Amino acid sequence: MAEAVTRPRISFEFFPPRTEEQKLILESTWQKLAPLRPDYLSVTFGAGGSTLDATRETVEALAAGTDVPVAPHISCMAESEEMLRDILRAYRARGVDRLVVLRGDRPDGLAGPGPFQYANELVGYIRREFGDAFRIEVACYPEFHPESASSRSDLFYFKQKVEAGADGAVTQYFYNAEAYFHYRDDCHRAGIDIPITPGIMPITNYRQLSRFSEMCGAEIPQWIRRRLEAFGDDGASIRAFGLDVVTELCERLLAGGAPGLHIYTLNRANASFLLWQRLNRGVRPG
DSSP states (O other): OOOOOOOOOEEEEEOOOOSHHHHHHHHHHHHHHGGGOOSOEEEOOOGGGOOHHHHHHHHHHHHHHOSSOEEEEEOTTOSSHHHHHHHHHHHHHTTOOEEEEOOOOOOTTOOSOOSOOSHHHHHHHHHHHHTTSSEEEEEEOTTOOTTOSSHHHHHHHHHHHHHHTOOEEEEEEOSOHHHHHHHHHHHHHTTOOSOEEEEEOOOSOHHHHHHHHHHHTOOOOHHHHHHHHHHTTOHHHHHHHHHHHHHHHHHHHHHTTOOOEEEEOTTOOHHHHHHHHHHTTTOOOO
């Protein structure tokens, strides 16, 4: 008897489109990725934490167009507890039962500090007000948050989010599997026992990746950086090499016990779809 092929647990992340052209691109993207049966689709606030309305509209479009659970990002953006309560009640009314809770950047147009300064405060509030109505994912950083004073303080703040009621965590992207394994072991030793899902960034554009990595503190190993630089403007070679690198990374992570993969799509389908195919050889979509 043939051995059953086990699908890795995968989720995809999108950002709210700002123009009609971007809306069409995103629609094409989720129409290609939703049939892969991901665990969920998450929706960010977009660059700089743009607007709440854009996130809500994108969540509604995904919920109406697919049967895949949708998880909006919630950050410390609300001007009041009442505002956040209304947002969460509206999501519950639409059947949303999963959130990605982050400190994040305050959206444009919201002045001054709100009632929540840190993600653990936000997680605690949601648990007090809504109990277990939402599964809550939080962020963590195998290569450490760029604002952390030390690895110890980074774990301390992560544990605060877990103790406040987080169910799981998604990491910042990285390209060194050992960074994830060491971080996971450190978390276990610190008494953090929630699932920690690696965040995965496909490599399709070196300049863009370099810019993102500089902003968020993710390390591009020198051997990868040098190879990408050597390709120059040869986009096809960059994408082919990037697919090989990220596939090998994902295979190592899954073989080492990672509970799944969370893929940052940048609202483009091809790289994520090809990665899914590589990781699911012998499995048909749908």
